[in-house]
Amino acid sequence: MKTSENGVQLRPASLEEAGLFYSELDVEQDKALGTVGHIRMDFGHNGKEFWHTWWPHNEDQLNTQEFKDELQTIVDTLRTDGPLKDLTAMRSFCAQNGGAITKDGCSFGYVVETDRYRYCLRCTSSPGDYQGYLYCYDKQQQELAHQVKLVGRVTYADGTKQEFRFLYKGIIINHNKNRANLH
Structure with missing residues (x-):
């Protein structure tokens, strides 16, 4: 597990967690997972740019200011000292830290857990594809959905x-x- 200077810990995902790195098409399941949304990222033509798009889930209801602030910190940290710095850094990070979530070993998953949220980063370091997806989950919503x-x-x-x-x-x-x- 890698820990940054500001305390963000990034750990390799287990195969059992692989489903958290992809969009859930079932609306009820997406709600039960507490999916806030996901960011789709790529490093541009030269591998050094950072292009991203936010995709809200659950009608953007869980996208609070508290979440936005924490998400910004997580992404800034991963861009400064982690796999989102550039394509070369992503390849190196994946090679050194494991976390393969596909049988072909082309996609790697890493998890950041905070008190309230779980961030699941999928890295695919192939040029021409989107290299990263960061799925964001509200753990409090997950607990509420599973209560009887x-x-x-x-x-x-x-x-x-x-x-x-x-x-x-x-x-x-x-x-x-x-x-x-x-x-």
């Missing part, structure tokens, strides 16, 4: 208690102290 929400409680005359919970996509689960029934 209590919507009601009932206590019957015999003392049996039952809870009704709402899950993802409107599935209700009834719980009592002995069993759970899916309805």
Whole structure:
């Protein structure tokens, strides 16, 4: 794991995390992942430029000023002392740090975790392609999406208690102290 002077830590991704480095086409899944958006990047014709485009996800609802400030710090750090400096630096970084997320070894993934956000950088150091994608996730939104929400409680005359919970996509689960029934 590489740590910059300002504390940004960049670690190689595991193969299990590979899906976080690509756009999720299912809107509900994208929402559950807390995807703020992604940046598409390339280093231009000479490998030393830095061109980028922001692609919002979830109707740009998670793109807060707090996020923008932190994202700017992350990108500035990776451009100063990391794989986003230029194409040569990216190639060198990938060769030295591993993190292959494709079987052909052409794409590499690195993760930066902060208290609130997860940044997943995909590096593909081939000229002519987009060399980088940085996917940004709100970890707090992920936690909220995975919580089971209590919507009601009932206590019957015999003392049996039952809870009704709402899950993802409107599935209700009834719980009592002995069993759970899916309805």
